[in-house]
Structure formats: C-alpha cells, structure tokens
Amino acid sequence: MLGPFLETLIGGLLxxxxxxxxxxxxxxxxxxxxxxxxxQGAMVLFAALTLARLTGEIDGREVHLANFVVAAAILGTALxxxxxxxxxxxxxxxxxxAEGQRMAxxxxxxxxIGGAVAWxxxxxxxxxxxxxxxxxxxxxxxxxxxxxxVLRHLVNQEGIxxxxxxxxxxxxxxxxxxxxWGSDIYKINLGLPKDPIFLFENVxxxxxLVEPGDLVAALIAxxxxxxxxxxxxxxxxxxxxxxVADDHAAAQSVGIPLNTIWLIVWTVSGFVAxxxxxxxxAKLGVQFSISLIALKALPVLILGGFTSVPGxxxxxxIIGAGEKLSEVxxxxxxxxxxxxxxxxxxxxxxxxxxxxxxxxxxxxLFGERIIERV
Amino acid sequence: xLYREAGQFKTTYGADQQIFPILQDRLFVLxxxxxxxxxxxxxxxxYLYTEILIPFLILSLAAIGLNILVGYCGQVSLxxxxxxxxxxxxxYNLWLRVPELNNLVVVFLFGGLMSAAxxxxxGLPSLRIKGFYLAVATLASQFFLDxxxxxxxxxxxxxxxxxxxxxxTSAFGWKxxxxxxxxxxxxxxxxxxxxxxxxxVRGHIGRSWMAIRDMDIAAEIIGFQPLRTKLSAFAVSxxxxxxxxxxxxxxxxxxxxxxxxxxxxxxxxxxxxxxxGLGSLLGSFLGAAFIVLTPIVLNQMPGWLGVKLSTAMxxxxxxxxxxxxxxxxxxxxxxxxxxxxxxxKEKLRLWPFPH
Amino acid sequence: MxxxxxxxxxxxxxxxxxxxxxxxxxxxxxxxxxxxxEIRAIIGPNGAGKSSMLxxxxxxxxxxxxxxxxxxxxxxQMRPHEAAEQGIARTFxxxxxxxxxxxxxxxxxxxxxxxxTGLFWQALHIGPAAREEIEHRQAVEKIIDFLEIQHIRKVPxxxxxxxxxxxxxxxxxxxxxxxxxxxxxxxAGMNIEEKQDMCRFVLDVNDEFGTTICLIEHDMGVVMDxxxxxxxxxxxxxxxxxxPDEIKGNQAVIDAYLGVSH
Numbered sequence: 001m002l003g004p005f006l007e008t009l010i011g012g013l014l015x016x017x018x019x020x021x022x023x024x025x026x027x028x029x030x031x032x033x034x035x036x037x038x039x040q041g042a043m044v045l046f047a048a049l050t051l052a053r054l055t056g057e058i059d060g061r062e063v064h065l066a067n068f069v070v071a072a073a074i075l076g077t078a079l080x081x082x083x084x085x086x087x088x089x090x091x092x093x094x095x096x097x098a099e100g101q102r103m104a105x106x107x108x109x110x111x112x113i114g115g116a117v118a119w120x121x122x123x124x125x126x127x128x129x130x131x132x133x134x135x136x137x138x139x140x141x142x143x144x145x146x147x148x149x150v151l152r153h154l155v156n157q158e159g160i161x162x163x164x165x166x167x168x169x170x171x172x173x174x175x176x177x178x179x180x181w182g183s184d185i186y187k188i189n190l191g192l193p194k195d196p197i198f199l200f201e202n203v204x205x206x207x208x209l210v211e212p213g214d215l216v217a218a219l220i221a222x223x224x225x226x227x228x229x230x231x232x233x234x235x236x237x238x239x240x241x242x243x244v245a246d247d248h249a250a251a252q253s254v255g256i257p258l259n260t261i262w263l264i265v266w267t268v269s270g271f272v273a274x275x276x277x278x279x280x281x282a283k284l285g286v287q288f289s290i291s292l293i294a295l296k297a298l299p300v301l302i303l304g305g306f307t308s309v310p311g312x313x314x315x316x317x318i319i320g321a322g323e324k325l326s327e328v329x330x331x332x333x334x335x336x337x338x339x340x341x342x343x344x345x346x347x348x349x350x351x352x353x354x355x356x357x358x359x360x361x362x363x364x365l366f367g368e369r370i371i372e373r374v
Numbered sequence: 375x376l377y378r379e380a381g382q383f384k385t386t387y388g389a390d391q392q393i394f395p396i397l398q399d400r401l402f403v404l405x406x407x408x409x410x411x412x413x414x415x416x417x418x419x420x421y422l423y424t425e426i427l428i429p430f431l432i433l434s435l436a437a438i439g440l441n442i443l444v445g446y447c448g449q450v451s452l453x454x455x456x457x458x459x460x461x462x463x464x465x466y467n468l469w470l471r472v473p474e475l476n477n478l479v480v481v482f483l484f485g486g487l488m489s490a491a492x493x494x495x496x497g498l499p500s501l502r503i504k505g506f507y508l509a510v511a512t513l514a515s516q517f518f519l520d521x522x523x524x525x526x527x528x529x530x531x532x533x534x535x536x537x538x539x540x541x542x543t544s545a546f547g548w549k550x551x552x553x554x555x556x557x558x559x560x561x562x563x564x565x566x567x568x569x570x571x572x573x574x575v576r577g578h579i580g581r582s583w584m585a586i587r588d589m590d591i592a593a594e595i596i597g598f599q600p601l602r603t604k605l606s607a608f609a610v611s612x613x614x615x616x617x618x619x620x621x622x623x624x625x626x627x628x629x630x631x632x633x634x635x636x637x638x639x640x641x642x643x644x645x646x647x648x649x650x651g652l653g654s655l656l657g658s659f660l661g662a663a664f665i666v667l668t669p670i671v672l673n674q675m676p677g678w679l680g681v682k683l684s685t686a687m688x689x690x691x692x693x694x695x696x697x698x699x700x701x702x703x704x705x706x707x708x709x710x711x712x713x714x715x716x717x718x719k720e721k722l723r724l725w726p727f728p729h
Numbered sequence: 730m731x732x733x734x735x736x737x738x739x740x741x742x743x744x745x746x747x748x749x750x751x752x753x754x755x756x757x758x759x760x761x762x763x764x765x766x767e768i769r770a771i772i773g774p775n776g777a778g779k780s781s782m783l784x785x786x787x788x789x790x791x792x793x794x795x796x797x798x799x800x801x802x803x804x805x806q807m808r809p810h811e812a813a814e815q816g817i818a819r820t821f822x823x824x825x826x827x828x829x830x831x832x833x834x835x836x837x838x839x840x841x842x843x844x845x846t847g848l849f850w851q852a853l854h855i856g857p858a859a860r861e862e863i864e865h866r867q868a869v870e871k872i873i874d875f876l877e878i879q880h881i882r883k884v885p886x887x888x889x890x891x892x893x894x895x896x897x898x899x900x901x902x903x904x905x906x907x908x909x910x911x912x913x914x915x916x917a918g919m920n921i922e923e924k925q926d927m928c929r930f931v932l933d934v935n936d937e938f939g940t941t942i943c944l945i946e947h948d949m950g951v952v953m954d955x956x957x958x959x960x961x962x963x964x965x966x967x968x969x970x971x972x973p974d975e976i977k978g979n980q981a982v983i984d985a986y987l988g989v990s991h
Contacts, residue, residue, distance in 0.1 A: 095562045151384075153705040160450055161507060163702055164648055167641070168700030175693025183686055298510045306506065340525040342538065348521050351514035355499060357513065362502045385865045388859070493860065573854035577862060578837070585827050585838050595787060596905065597813030597842045602909035606848070723813040 007209055008328045009321055014210075016320020018279060020225060022297035023304065023312040025272040027230070030306045031245040032265040034159055035151065038166040039295025043270060044143070045286075050138055050175045052186035052286040054131035059105035080276030124217040132278075139270030142173075147263045155258075174291055181289060188281040217279040224275055228268070229309050238263060245307070299354035305364025314365060319350045385583055388397060395571055410561055415554050420507055423553035424626075430562045430666045432621045437529030437570050437646040439609060441613030444644070447607035449500055453512035455639035456519035457489045457612045458619025459632060463529050463606035464488035464539050465620035470531060478559065480544040482620045490609040497608030501601045504590075516637050523632040539629030542578075557623045563621070566668035567614060573721020583607050584653075615643075645696060649703050651710030660711035734957055736764030738940050740909060741786065746795035748781055755781040757793065761960045763909070768935055768942045772976075774985060779945045781913045783964065786943070787819055788939065790836075799909075815840055818907035820898045822914045822945075828887035832897050835886055836872060839904025840865045848947045851895050861989055872900045876930060892923040899930060903938075904932035910934065912944035916951060928955055940942040953977065961985070 022040060105355040146169060152160055196212050223280040243251040244261050252258050280290055300319045302312025323346045331343030358364075382397055394400045418427065440454050469477060475481065496515040500508055504631035523529055530538050543550050550559050574580050582603045587591035595599050623630050625713040642665060648660020669692050676683045683691075705711050742762040748755045756778045758779045763769045771779045784790040786797060788807035795873055796805045799815065818839070827835055844865060850858035873879055876896050881941060886897055895915060902910055915931065934940050946952050952959060953973040961969035961976060963985040969976050976982055 087603070101699050113431060143473060150701050152703070157704075157708070160448075161708055163450075163509070164644075165701050165704045167644075168697045168704065170697065171641075171693050171700065172697025175690040175695075175697060179694065183690070224411060231552065295513065298513060302507060302510055341527050342525060344521060344525065348517035351511075351517055355514045358503055358507065359499060360543045387863045391866070475904065550888075553950050570852045573858075574848075577851045577854060577858060578841055578846075578865075579829070579848065581838050581850050582841060583832070585841075586828035588829050589825050591789075592821065592827070593838075595789060595809040595813065595819060595825075596839060597810045597839075599810050610848070618920055620931055640886065 004328070005325075006029040008324050011212055012213070012321035012324030013317055013322070014218040014317060015324065016317040017221045017225075018276065018283075018316075019297050019320050020298050020313045020316025021221040021272065021276045021279070022293055023300040023316055024225060024228060024309065025269040025276070026301055027304075027307065027309055027312045028269045028272065028296075033151070033244070033246075033262050034162070035166060036159065036306070038163060038294065039146075039170035039173055039271070039289040040297070042170040042177070042274060044141070044272035044280065044293055045140055045279040045288065046142070046173050046177040046277075047135060047270070047274040048286040048290055049181040049186070049280060051131055051135045051274070052188050052281055053181040054134060055128055055188065057317035067209065081290045083237065119262060135274055136271060139274050140267045143266035143270045147259065147266055151262060151266075152259065170291070170294075175286070176289065178328045180292040180330065186281070186286040188278060188286060213283060217283065220275065220279060225309075225313055228272070232309060233266075237261075241265060265372055296350070299350040299362075300353040302358055303365055307368050308364065308366035311364055311366035319353070322353050323350050381523065381601070385416050391576070394725055400562075400572045407565060418472070418554070419558070420553050423557050425670070426666060427557050428560060428626055429555070430662055431564045432626055433450065433643065433646060433666060434659045434662040435564050435567055435620035436615050436643050437650060437662050438555075438568060439611045439618060439709055441650075441653065441655065441658045442575070442613035442614065442641050443573065443607050444647055445613055445651070445657075446459055446580060446587060447583035447604065447611075448590075449497075449604060450505070450509040450609060451512040451611075452533065452637070452640050452644065453496065453515040454521070454615055455635040455637055455644040456516040457493055458622060458639060459484035459519050459635035460492045461489040461619030462623035462630065462635065463538075465624065466540060467529065467531075469540060469624075476542075476544065477544055477625065478550060479563075481543075481565075481624075482494070482563070485620030486613040486617040489619065490613040493608040493612025493615075494605050497605050498610070501606045505565050509545070513637070515521075520632055520636055523635075527644060535631070537629055537631035538623075541623050542638050543624060551623070559697040560589055560621060560625060562615070571610075574656070579606060579652070587653075595726025645700060650702060652708070653711030654710070654712035656715065657712030659712050660715065664711065665696075668692070668699075733990075738765040739763070740765040740800065741943075742798040743782075743786070744796050744798065746782075746785055746797070748785060748790055748792040756785070756932040756965045757964075758795070759962070760795075761970055762957075763941060763943055763966065765826040765941055766935075766939055768797065768931070768955055770956035770959045771945045771962060772947070772949070772959060777962040778963075778965040780913055781965075783913055783943070783945065784811075786909075787817050787911060810879055813905065815926065816905075816908035817843065818909075819911035820895070820902050820913055820915060821899075822862075822917065824891075824894045824898055826886045826894055826898055826901070831868065831883050831885055832858070832878060833873070835897055836869045836900045836904045837865065839901040840869065841970055842905065856945070859910045869900075869904055870971040872903050875933070876900050877947070878971065888959045892964050894917055895919070895923075895927070896930070896961045899927075905932065906907075906938070907940060909941045909943065912942060912946075914945050914947065916946060916948055924951060930953060978979065 023042065025040045025043070026037060029035050029040075044245045150165055150169060151162075154165055184368070197212055197215070232241065240251070240256045240261055243254070243256055244258060248258060249256060251261075274294070277286075277290065284290070296319075297316075300312060300315040302315075303318060304313070304315030326349040327343060327346045329351075332338060334345065335343055382395075384395065387518075389395075392400075394403060404477055414427070436454060437626065440451065440455075442453050443449050443519070445626060464487075465481045468484045469481050475484075492515075496512065499511045503511060524536060530536055545559060550556055575583070582593070582598050583606075585596075586600060586603050586607075587596055590600060619635060622634070627634060636718075646661035646665050648657065648661070649664050650659070651657025672688055672695065674689070703710055739762045742760075744760050747757050747760045759778075759782065771782060773779050781790060785792050788809045791806050796803050797807075799817075800803075829836065830838075832876060844861055846858045846861050850856055854862075865975055873882060876899065878893065878896055878900065881893060881897075886894055889897065899912070899915065900914075912931070916927050919927065928951060931942060931944070935942055944956070953976075956973060958970070959976045960967060960980070961982045963981075968981040968985055969979045971979070
C-alpha cells in the first residue's frame, strides 16, 4: 500500500510544482497591481503556441496562409495603434528623451517581430536557442500592449472591473494566439529523457516509478520560483514592487514610476507564463486546453493567499498531491459506492479542498489577517 | 420633441414609484411587448425563431438572474452554467418520473426551485469570503455540478451516452411544439419573470442587495443581515438561472449533455451582463442580444465581403471580438449598453434645445 | 446658548472596556455612561480611540474585556445588526453611503428593519408590499423635508458634494428612528455655514424626537456649545469626564491637547 501511495504522492507533488509556477504568475501581478489576472492561462497558451510554432515544422501551409494574412493584418493594426498612441503621447509631452528611447525600443522590437514572423513563414523551423529569446521578446511586447492599451485606462477602477477586463484579455489572447499560429496540436521537444526511472528498488517491490520529464520540469519550475522569490525580496526593483503593492499612491509619491513597475511585472509574468507553457507543452503537447491550466492554479491561490509567494508554492504542492491522491484512492470508492459512470473527481476536488479550507481561514495559508475598519 | 415629461405631475407617491414614471416610456414598452406577441409571429421564419429569438429570450432570462447577483448584490459568480444545468436536469427528472406533472410551467418552476436550493448551498461561503475569493469559490460549484451530471447515472436516467432527450411537452393542455409556439411560451415566461425581477429590485429586498453591494460593512451596521441578504440574492438569481437552464434544455436543445452547461456558458452569461450593463435589467436584454447576434454577423460577414474563412478561423475571431468588446466596454462605459441607451434618452429629452 | 439640563435615567453604560488589535491597545479600561435624552460628546486627539469606542458600542468591534449595558441589558458581544434592531443608529467618519443608489433609496434603507413583507409579495409588488412601500416613503419624505434635501431626492449620492452627503447619511440614520444616535465627526471638513446647519439639525433631532446622541467632534466650539456632557480620551485612556465647563478647566485635557510628553 505504501509503495503506490508514495508513487502517487511524488507524481502529485511534481505536478504541483507546475501549478505553483502558474499560480506564481497570478501572485506577481496581484501583488504589484491588485489585478487578478485571469488571462494568465491564455498567456501560457500564447507563449507555448508561439514557441512551438517557431521551433516546429510547418505543415499544411495553405491553410495557415489565410490565417497568416488575417493575423498579420490584426497584428499590424494593433502595432500601428500602439505606435500611434505612443506618438501622440510623445508629442503631447514635448518628447522627453526617456519616452524617445522607449519608442525606439518599441519600434525595434516591433520590427524584430515583424521580421521574425516573416522569416519564419519563409524558412521554417528555428533552433530552440533562437526561438526561446524571440518568444520572450514577443511576451514582453504583449505585456507592454496590455499595460498600454488596457490597464492604463483602468487605473483606480475597482478590482472586480479589472478582473473582468483580464477575462476579456484572456478571450482575446485565446483567439489571437490561435489565429496567429493555428489551432493544431503541436509538440515542443526539449530533448528531455523519456524512459521512466525507478527509485528505491530495494525498499519497495518494483521501486517507485518517476517520469524523468516531470522531474526535470519540476526542477526548472522550482529554480524559477526561487529566483523570483529572491528577485522580489532582495533587489531594488523587487522593493519598489512591494511598495507599489502596499499602496499605489504612497509609492508614487516617493517617486516610484507606477507604469514602469506594472510593465515590469507584466513582462515578468509573461516570462513565467512562457516557462509554464514550455514545460506543460513538452508534457502534454501544445493545444487549446493548456489555457485551462489557469483554472487549475486558482485553488492554489485560494489555499496560499493571493499575495503570498511561499503560499503559491506550498499551495501548489498541496493541491497537486491532493488531486492525484484523491483520484487514485478516493475516486474508486465513490464510483463503487454511488454507481458512478467513472471518476474524474480531480476537476473539482482541488476546489472543494480549497473552499473548505477557506471557510476556516478566509485569508489563506500565508495571507495576513484583515482588520476591517469603518 | 415627442419625448417630454413636462406636464406629467406626480400627485401620489404611488405614481412616483411606477416602473416607468414617464408616459412615453410606458407606451413604448407596451408597444414592444405587443409587437413581440402579435406582430413577430406574422412574419418570423423558422430560422429567426430557433437561431435568434428563442436563444435571445432564454439567455436574457439567465442574464437577468446573474445580474441580480453580480450587478445588484455585487457577488461575482462564475457558476452560472452549473446552475442552468441544475435547472435543466431537475426539470428533466420531474418530467420523466412524474408524468402527471407534464406541464411545462410546473416543470420549469421546479427546475428554478431546485436551482435556487443549490444556489443557497453554494452561496453559503459568501459570508466568509468576498470578491475574487468568492468568484473562484463559485467555480467550485461549476466544476462539481459539471461532474455530477456527467457521472451520476440516475440523473441522466442511465442513458449510455449520458445525453438526455425530452419528448412531447405541453402547458395547461396546450401543446408546445412548433418554433412559434415555443417562442410565444418563452416570451410570456420571460415577460412575467422580468416584471418579477423589476419588482424585487425596486423594493426593500432590492435595496438590501444594493446596500450590500455598495458597502457591506455599513449595510450590516444599519441592520441588514449579510448572510440572509446574500443568500436571498443567490436564491433569486439561481431561480431565474435555473428556469433559463430548463428552457434551454427543453425548448432550445431538445436533447443535451452536460457540456451544454459548461464553464463557457458561465462566461457567456457574465459577458452579457458586463456588456449589457451591471445592475440594469434592460442591460441584460441588450447584452444577450449582442452576444447572440455577434457570432451570426461574424459568420455572415466574410460572405458579404466575398472572403472565405474556415470555421475554426471564425470561431477564433469570435473569441477576439468578444474579448476586445469586453475590454472596450469596461474602459469606455463600465455601465454597458444600458448606460448608452439612457444617455441617448437624456439627449432626446432635451432635443432639440440642448442648452 | 448655555443649557443645563438634568438627566436621571441611564440609557447606556460602558464598563471597563478594553480593546486591542494584536499587540496594539486601542482602548484600556474605559467606563462612562450616556443618559437618556442627552447629547454626549467624545473628544480627544487623533488616535485616541474615539471611533473604536463607537465601534464597540454598536457591536462592530468586540472588546476583549468589559461589558456594555444598554437599556438595562448587560452584554459583552453583539452583532452590528442586533445593535441596529435595538435602536442604535450611526453615521461614519468617512462617509459610508451606498454610492450607487439615490438619496431617496439611501434613506429608505434606514427603514429596512421595519419593512417586513416577504419575497412573494415583493415579487408581485401589490397588496401589502405596495402599501408598505408608500407608508415608509411618507416617513422618509418627512426626514427629507426636515433635512431640507428635497431637491436631491433622486440624485445618486455619489454625485453629491461632501456636505450634502453628510446630511444624507444623517437622514439614513434618522430613518431608523433610533433611540441612540452615534455621530462620528458629523462636521468634519465642513465650512462654517454647513457646520451651523448641522448643529441645528443635531439639536433639533435631540429636541423634537428626544433622541439620545453620542457624537465625536474635533471642533471644540461646537462640542462645548451643544453637548451636555463630554468624555475625553487620550491614547485609549479616559482622562476627563464632565460638563463642558469642567472639561475646559481640566489640566489633563489641556495637556493632552497641547501635547505634554507622556
């Protein structure tokens, strides 16, 4: 009994690290801007699709050509719109050097992406070491566009309005990503070993089966989590981020540029999305259902608290393990007892777990106790 | 020049508290309802009924239900699809197992009541948790209910495929079969339900919801009981949503599986409420019209323009348009189409002398 | 106008209340009473614990020690809506109106405890529900007349200027016909004229309806003019209690306001 239990537990924990990674993207943005970014899942999908298509072989070019024309038109319009907007502000402000630099960067990146997309359609697959930075650049531009076109116009709105705006962004990105890159199932090949490893063969009969891909993925995710935690706690930007998180107005009054901070946060969470997208894509293949991974990360947030980095990590582990264990051990009992047409309880078990937990501790595992004032 | 309220003096509080205090508004609404009952059946085609009018009306009802919870009481829910499913499956089981009650009015009301009961159950966490936490908690109900109707065989009468189908339906001996009959039945139901919703939101129950929405602590201090108020909003909201779900199953689909009420349905209804206008019943109708018509227009548009697009492409475009519209409305007019409508009315009142 | 009125009956008595948040002591060992029919003021420098005191009285905060006797019933814990049911109404330091609703609807919410018709009649809006609505509308219109805010009856309160919002908030509290009215800085941020209006309303409420009033205010002129007795808090402790003239001469109070080191 112990063998299968441990095996399931390990599998669950390894998946849990990935949940943590996605949850971390949520936490980053929520901490710094109070936005509950429902589009995190869509960003993961977008990043994974981009990378998969940049590295992958082109198949069925005729079909995608029509898509490409439409997508290029939309992308072009969007970029033109951003450029026009930036230009207007540039003129309005009398054109300071900082804004000029930013515009130059924007133009360069825009040109880079334009060129990259064109070259990609002409040439075919890219090696990973080219495709990965290119995708990161695209995620950066995406973050910039979101900050510029959406969030900046919703400053000082209620949290719930911002949340619904990100719901809109999620829908847009889901559609946009698939328009741009097509909606087939793609593979991302990271060259990870495929053969399962067996641990503790002398302790348990047959040993414990662990997928090496999971192990490597969990390692990468864990490393990222640590890096981000250090970034948040130790660096100057991290300190500015925390200041903004505590009080926007106060942070602004001591000279922290709010818009820049938001841009950084969204870019970083774009990179986190990229990491999550790469790992999930390598594991399950890149397809639309990846964007639903955001839904898996939500119970993690409830459990860990919306603002806690350690909460996201521990919450992810608990949810990952709980989900797997419940599916393997609880579901068969339920199926037998109630004559169900199959288990599949992992879809809601995590939510119920989080919900019950919430009733006893509304602020989450690591959240601070809220004192209400009038 | 016609739209004026000058000279219409209110001499009693009753007259001042009417739903439409302005005479022209009353006449206009009356005309719309009469036209919907009498004029539409004269010319409507089968396509107009089944693809536009029936979905529009049913989804309007669901949007009204959700608007009560989100727009009036301020409790964001992402579980609308699940509550629609409760309504649909409860109605189905009553229809199936108690043939004596084969009256659509009874069946639908039962669906609504069961949904209200489940709504109260899943509304209980709202006492302890607020805002995003609650929104995520309602997702729990969505996923749990999805699972329940997919897995518990009794609920789907042990059909091997898991999809259920309804046969002949009637109400008070009147057989409801053709699209026109279905349309008229739904229309009558929706008109009555809208009136009920309006009465609730303008009375003291509606004020208690809005008080909780605007400032829950102050509301509690002046004497509203938060749990009772929130649960009443959950109950009423789920009641309407449950009826809409039963209608969707019985009169729109005829046969369905749980997928018809998945999380995308929840988002769809939420979008209607946002685009239409939070806290506005009129907005619920406008939002539903927008969401129902947009895909149809998008499907037709390439044809009009002489471009050929794949269906996958169109569905992606649909996503993009919806997403962009949501963001657009939240930025430009957070109160949605309903607000644009009232601004237009205000302009009309002053026209042609705007100063 | 100096008034010296005599009150015999105690409406509310605070006994040895202590309240802390985590390690921070907001109130320590506070005792005082409020007589039926009087205007009682609580004063003190910022952070003295005045608002916390009101929050304890109407059940929003639960003191760790001590008890409150209201109308002869001793209690240590109470939910806010229970306090409201027993006739305690209040206004807030930072206006807590329902911003999405009109003036009329806001004041109508003050009547909520008296509106009893259930969901069914409400849904139909005929019979008892309609009658009840009109009956309470009449009561609310009297308050609207009293506060002279007829012209903003249907305006969403979010659009009103600050002074008028304060008045609407008073109206909402009055609509509950409270026995004890708690006012948290009713005149903060007002100009002289608005303050005079508000003073008049407070005195009129006390005179006409016999409502007991407990108010927090920083304007010493106002406090000394309209209140019957004053209690002074500083750093969560009571440092003075008595009629305005006594308070003016109290050395501890003068020190607290002039800032003698502790």
